[in-house]
Amino acid sequence: MRIGILGSGLMGGKLGTLFVRAGHEVVFSYARSEQKLKRLAHDAQGNARAGTPTEAARESDVLLLAVHWSRVDDVLKQAGDLAGKVIVSCSLPMNAANTELVIAHTSSGAEALAKKVPKARVVSAFNTVPSEVLVGVFGARRKAARPSLVYCGDESRSKGIAADLIRDAGFDPVDAGPLRIARYTEPFALLVAQLAYEGKGGPNLAYRFERLQK
Numbered sequence: 001m002r003i004g005i006l007g008s009g010l011m012g013g014k015l016g017t018l019f020v021r022a023g024h025e026v027v028f029s030y031a032r033s034e035q036k037l038k039r040l041a042h043d044a045q046g047n048a049r050a051g052t053p054t055e056a057a058r059e060s061d062v063l064l065l066a067v068h069w070s071r072v073d074d075v076l077k078q079a080g081d082l083a084g085k086v087i088v089s090c091s092l093p094m095n096a097a098n099t100e101l102v103i104a105h106t107s108s109g110a111e112a113l114a115k116k117v118p119k120a121r122v123v124s125a126f127n128t129v130p131s132e133v134l135v136g137v138f139g140a141r142r143k144a145a146r147p148s149l150v151y152c153g154d155e156s157r158s159k160g161i162a163a164d165l166i167r168d169a170g171f172d173p174v175d176a177g178p179l180r181i182a183r184y185t186e187p188f189a190l191l192v193a194q195l196a197y198e199g200k201g202g203p204n205l206a207y208r209f210e211r212l213q214k
């Protein structure tokens, strides 16, 4: 796939690198310095380059949205026309202090995002794991028991693409249902973050759902 990274920080930088290693073509965009984007593209050691959000959007079929909630409008404006694009969003609708969700219960960040870009296809994914686990999970991707990763969205084709990327990153994709289910997955992401950063497990924490046999 041709993947544009909108937000090349902890999540976007790492996931973009893993997507390159999994054989995809990646454009890293949106960081405070172009040098950083070039370094990420160089270090990914594959089919990767640095670009602007406009280039990332124009040259890709799939976009990973990985910016703080306060930067979403800006990066979308810079990306330009997103009609028909699949947007896999790991952005959570956090306040500036990152202490609470600014959208919850009756809606979700994913649904608010879908309203901002009505012609794009939004899938919510990758936001229920700490960035610290990504490289380790990818490294262990050939093991049978992979960590789970929930995702949700309204359209089967874009969900299939997200599921492929989740598998490529080393996780077992768990389809949580339509995009409105992000109302439950986004608070769940905060639980995982709480356990990872303030619990005893430390940041290298991933979860696994087991289906118990009857």
Ligand SMILES: NC(=O)c1ccc[n+]([C@@H]2O[C@H](COP(=O)([O-])OP(=O)(O)OC[C@H]3O[C@@H](n4cnc5c(N)ncnc54)[C@H](OP(=O)(O)O)[C@@H]3O)[C@@H](O)[C@H]2O)c1
Residues within 6 Å of the ligand: 007, 008, 009, 010, 011, 012, 030, 031, 032, 033, 036, 065, 066, 067, 068, 069, 071, 090, 091, 092, 093, 094, 126, 127, 128, 129, 130, 131, 132, 189
């Ligand atoms: N980190 C996690 O473990 C985690 C887990 C689950 C969900 N999430 C969600 O994923 C999203 C991204 O999180 P993150 O931790 O990856 O954030 P981050 O490391 O801060 O990355 C955000 C990216 O946006 C860029 N950026 C910020 N302001 C900018 C500006 N004014 N102009 C250009 N670029 C700018 C940053 O540039 P620089 O690279 O130059 O700083 C960085 O590349 C957030 O919505 C977060 O809630 C994160």
